[in-house]
Amino acid sequence: MRILLSLAFSLLLALPVHALDGEALLLQIDRNLNPETYESYRKLVNIEPDGRSREYVLFTVKKGLDKVASLFISPASEKGRSTLRLGDNMWLYMPGVGRPIRITSLQSVVGGVFNNSDILQLDYAAEYNVEKVEETGDGYLLHLRAKSRGVAYDRVRLWADREALLPTRIECLTETDMLIKTLHFREVKDFGGGIVRPSIIETDSPLYQGYRSIMIFAGIRERTLPDEVFTQTFMPNLESLR
C-alpha cells in the first residue's frame, strides 16, 4: 500500500506546481510520518527558561483516521493515567479518580507548550483541508485550514522536504494568522519496518517566552488493534497492550 501511494504521488509530482494535488501531498506526508495504525513510545520534555526540565514517557496506539490512545508510564505521579481521542472527543483517565473525564483539545495534561491535541495528534489530513500549496527552494509549503471548530488550530502552515516528503516545520495559527506555536521536526531516523521519520519534534511559542517542549520518539511500529481498545471502558487496561 505504501509503495502504491508513493508511486501515485511520484506521478503527481511530475505535474506542474500549480496543478499539485495538495490533499494527496498531505496524505503522503501523514503516511510518511506514521503508519495509519501503529504503536509508539515517546518522551515529552518540558524545559524551563532556567534550564530545569520535566520528563514524561508515553505509550501510544493509533488506529485509522480518528482513534488515538496514550498511556503515561513515567513519572510515578502520572503513571497509569491514560488519554483517549475519538475524533473531536477526548477523555482523561486518572486511576485515583476512576471514571474517565472529558477534556478539551486546548488543555494540556502535561503542562508546557504541547497541548492535548499535539499529544494525541491525528493525521493532519483528518483535521485540515489544504487551501494552497507553494513550492519553496527545497520543498513545499502547505496552507491548511481546520475542517471544524473542534480542531485546536484554525490554520496551519506546514513546510515539507521535497525529497523525503516529511514535515520540517509547522506553524500553528489562529484564524487571524496570530502565531500560537511552531513545531520543528529534527533528526530523521530509520525506525525499521519502512518507517523513516523525524525522531524529535521541538516546539516553542510566543505565548510561552523562554519555554521549550520536546517530543522524542524511540519506537514506532505498525500494529493492528481491535476497535474496542479505543473505548472509554478499555482505558484502565491500556497497559496490557505493551
Next chain:
Amino acid sequence: MVGCAAGTMRHGMGKVTKRPGWPSWLLPAVFLLPALAPAAPADEFSFEVAEFARKPYHIGGYAELRPVLFGLDTDAALHHLRFFDRDEGGTTAEYNGRLQFEASLEKGIGRLFARVNTDYSNSYLGESVEAVFYDGYLSLKPSPSLVLEAGKKNLRWGTGYAWNPVAFVDRPKDPDDPELNREGFIVATAEMIRSLAGPLQTFSLAPLVLPVDGDVNDDFGESDHLNFGGRLYVLFRDTDIDLLFLTGGSRGSRYGMDFARNLTSNFEVHGEFALLHDVRKRVIDSAGDIAEQEEDAGSWLLGLRYLTAAETTWIAEYYHNGAGFSREEMENYFTLANRGYEVFQATGDDGLLRRMRDLAEGYGRMNPMRDYLYLRASQKEPFDILYVTPAATAIVNLADGSFSLSPEILYTPVTNLELRLKGSWLNGGSLSEYGEKQNDWRFELRLRYYL
C-alpha cells in the same frame, strides 16, 4: 485478599498524651527543592525504550503529610456535640500522615491488583493508625472486548465532579476533595465492549453482583442479600450516556442515567438523574422524638466545565438530593443539640447530647440537605509560573444560604512531589448547615510524594 473479612484491616492504637509535631526545617526545605530539579543538558536527550520495558509486576503509591489547623466555632451546635465535655480553646491542630500503597501482578490474561491505604492521625483525640484495603481484586481479560473482575473494587459510576447521585455502589465522594481514592465494595463484574461505525460509536454492558452477608460488605445495607446491578454505556453522536440500576434487597432498588458531552472544544456539560426507592433515614422532631422514615426520592445533578482563553477552568454543578433533610429537619436537629448543651451545662446530664450524637451518621454527614451549588475556578500557571495551580472552591447550601469557600494553591517543585496549601472559611447564620459546623475555618498543608 479477595473476599477476606470485607477486605479490611483496622487497628486503633489508643490514646497518648504527647503530641509530637514535625521538625521546623521541613517547610523551608520543601521550598528549596526546585534547586534539586534536573537541568536539561543543552540539546542532549536520551530515550531508550528498554528503560521502560513492561514488567509483570508494579509497585507504587504515595506518602503524604498533612497538618491541619482548625479555628473552632465554640457557639456552634456541632461544636457542642463534639466538645461538650472538654475544652479545646479556640483552635485545635491535627497532624495526619498517609501511606497509600498499590501493587499489581500480571500473568497471561490475569491480573491481581491491591491498594492499601494507611492513615495516621494525631489530634485532640490522641493517636491512631488505620489500614484499609481500598481495592483488592482479580481481573481476567480473555479478549479486548471482555473483562471479568471479582474482589473489592471502586466502580465510580457517574459523570459529576463533586457529587454522583447515580453512584449506587460507591462510597460518597468528599466534595471538598473529590479526587481522593475511596474504599470499594466486594463485587463480581463482567464488562463487554463493542466498538461500532456510525452514530453509535461504542456500546458496553457491565452486569454486577454484590453480596451482603456477615462480614462481606457489612456496611452496604441489609444483610443476607445478593444484590444485582448493571451499567449500559453508549457513546452516541459524541455524547456519553449511561443507564444504571441496582436491586436486591440490601438497599431499595434504584435506577439512573447520566450523560456528558463537549459542546465545543472548551465547553463540556454533564448530568445525572437517579430514582431511589425506599430510602431510609432517621429524623428527629422538635420534641426530640426519633422516627425512622422510608420514602422514594429523586436526585439529580447538572454541571459544566469551561476552559477560558486565559486557561482558567470553571466547574459548576447544581445538585438536588431528594433523600436529604429539609431545612426544618436540620433546624430541629441543631436546636435540640443546643438545648442538650444547655441542659448539660445546667445539670451535668449529657443524655440528650449523646442521643444527638447517635444521629450524627445522617445529620452530620457531608452535605446532608437537599440543594447545593458547587463552583470551582482553577488557573493553570498564572503569570507564567510553571507547575503552580491556584484554585478556589465554593460549596453553597441553597436552602439556608450558608457556604464554604476554599482557596488553595498546588505546586509541584520537583517531579513526583506535590505541595498543596489550602484554607477553608465556613459561613452561615444561626441553625444553618455551615453556620453550625464545629469550626469557622481551617488551614492545611499537604505534602505528597509519589513512590
